[in-house]
Amino acid sequence: xxxxxxxxxxxxxxxxxxxxxxxxxxxxxxxxxxxxxxxxxxxxxxxxxxxxxxxxxxxxxxxxxxxxxxxxxxxxxxxxxxxxxxxxxxxxxxxxxxxxxxxxxxxxxxxxxxxxxxxxxxxxxxxxxxxxxxxxxxxxxxxxxxxxxxxxxxxxxx
Amino acid sequence: xxxxxxxxxxxxxxxxxxxxxxxxxxxxxxxxxxxxxxxxxxxxxxxxxxxxxxxxxxxxxxxxxxxxxxxxxxxxxxxxxxxxxxxxxxxxxxxxxxxxxxxxxxxxxxxxxxxxxxxxxxxxxxxxxxxxxxxxxxxxxxxxxxxxxxxxxxxxxx
DNA sequence: CGACCATCGTTTGTGTACGAACAATTCAGG
DNA sequence: CCTGAATTGTTCGTACACAAACGATGGTCG
Numbered sequence: 001x002x003x004x005x006x007x008x009x010x011x012x013x014x015x016x017x018x019x020x021x022x023x024x025x026x027x028x029x030x031x032x033x034x035x036x037x038x039x040x041x042x043x044x045x046x047x048x049x050x051x052x053x054x055x056x057x058x059x060x061x062x063x064x065x066x067x068x069x070x071x072x073x074x075x076x077x078x079x080x081x082x083x084x085x086x087x088x089x090x091x092x093x094x095x096x097x098x099x100x101x102x103x104x105x106x107x108x109x110x111x112x113x114x115x116x117x118x119x120x121x122x123x124x125x126x127x128x129x130x131x132x133x134x135x136x137x138x139x140x141x142x143x144x145x146x147x148x149x150x151x152x153x154x155x156x157x158x
Numbered sequence: 159x160x161x162x163x164x165x166x167x168x169x170x171x172x173x174x175x176x177x178x179x180x181x182x183x184x185x186x187x188x189x190x191x192x193x194x195x196x197x198x199x200x201x202x203x204x205x206x207x208x209x210x211x212x213x214x215x216x217x218x219x220x221x222x223x224x225x226x227x228x229x230x231x232x233x234x235x236x237x238x239x240x241x242x243x244x245x246x247x248x249x250x251x252x253x254x255x256x257x258x259x260x261x262x263x264x265x266x267x268x269x270x271x272x273x274x275x276x277x278x279x280x281x282x283x284x285x286x287x288x289x290x291x292x293x294x295x296x297x298x299x300x301x302x303x304x305x306x307x308x309x310x311x312x313x314x315x316x
Numbered sequence: 317c318g319a320c321c322a323t324c325g326t327t328t329g330t331g332t333a334c335g336a337a338c339a340a341t342t343c344a345g346g
Numbered sequence: 347c348c349t350g351a352a353t354t355g356t357t358c359g360t361a362c363a364c365a366a367a368c369g370a371t372g373g374t375c376g
Binding site: 196231244245267 | 328
Binding site for chain 4: 212241266267
């Protein structure tokens with residue numbers, strides 16, 4: 001490993017630990033959030049990869065199983081997805097016949113989504129995996145720390 | 159809220175409230191990490207948007223300012239970016255003349271990256287914004303909570 | 317020396333992510 | 347009832363994110 005942190009020595013002796021001083025990437029929330037998210041999706045792929053599901057596809061399926069039926073935009077709001085993003089996720093799930101789409105009789109702008117039989121079957125299989133993925137992601141923390149972490153994290157997600 | 163969990167009842171009566179049972183998306187680490195990351199990038203864009211920088215471009219610039227000079231892959235490792243992702247980020251930064259690329263005389267596979275004058279100037283301006291972004295992202299937490307959160311989060315980023 | 321294997325940077329393909337613009341539809345007020 | 351504002355789903359463009367395969371180079375070891 002070629003780890004020579006170069007010699008950024010001279011001028012940074014004073015302000016290394018100030019808040020206003022040097023900017024250390026590895027201490028910034030954004031960078032840590034990004035890396036934690038990376039690690040999580042790696043665990044996701046390793047755990048559920050045999051189903052060819054992505055995290056967003058999984059989220060949409062699970063939420064749809066939860067609410068039963070929803071329009072695209074509504075499901076998008078429930079899963080924190082942009083309408084444009086939702087469009088692609090739904091398209092792929094429909095292509096795999098995991099969800100079905102029908103026009104809303106009461107509002108001709110809307111398309112109502114439901115799980116197909118195959119979708120329901122997949123959700124049944126994948127639920128346990130979902131819990132396993134969450135557990136493994138939190139594995140470096142003790143049970144008490146997990147609770148603390150999730151509580152703080154959810155306050156940063158609003 | 160249309161919360162009726164549909165009537166997929168028959169075979170799933172036993173495991174409704176177990177940990178193996180219902181899967182609530184909004185309690186899963188992955189979903190919360192994703193949403194926190196979303197919120198952070200929104201703050202990033204609002205704070206630094208006038209510079210037309212993305213979070214990854216910013217990270218690459220800051221890290222390069224930190225180490226002075228690095229090959230693409232090495233900088234990629236320092237910023238947790240895939241080599242293919244790095245390629246695009248670097249390409250855009252070079253197009254804006256914020257960084258420069260020259261062949262490594264000691265290894266003809268490598269391309270050494272350095273900040274240009276414009277790059278250095280931008281880093282100087284943007285450093286304060288970087289701290290501001292981190293602060294604002296952590297705004298919902300008290301100082302003590304921030305410390306706890308960052309400590310736990312960094313253990314989930316390894 | 318020469319086969320072998322690792323590393324460097326690139327390209328391709330698929331899948332998020334989101335702003336912006338759009339047509340169709342619905343809804344609110346006058 | 348009719349005009350304007352809001353909502354729904356779509357498309358386009360840009361930018362991550364990463365697996366996989368690639369040619370070129372570098373290092374190792376028999």
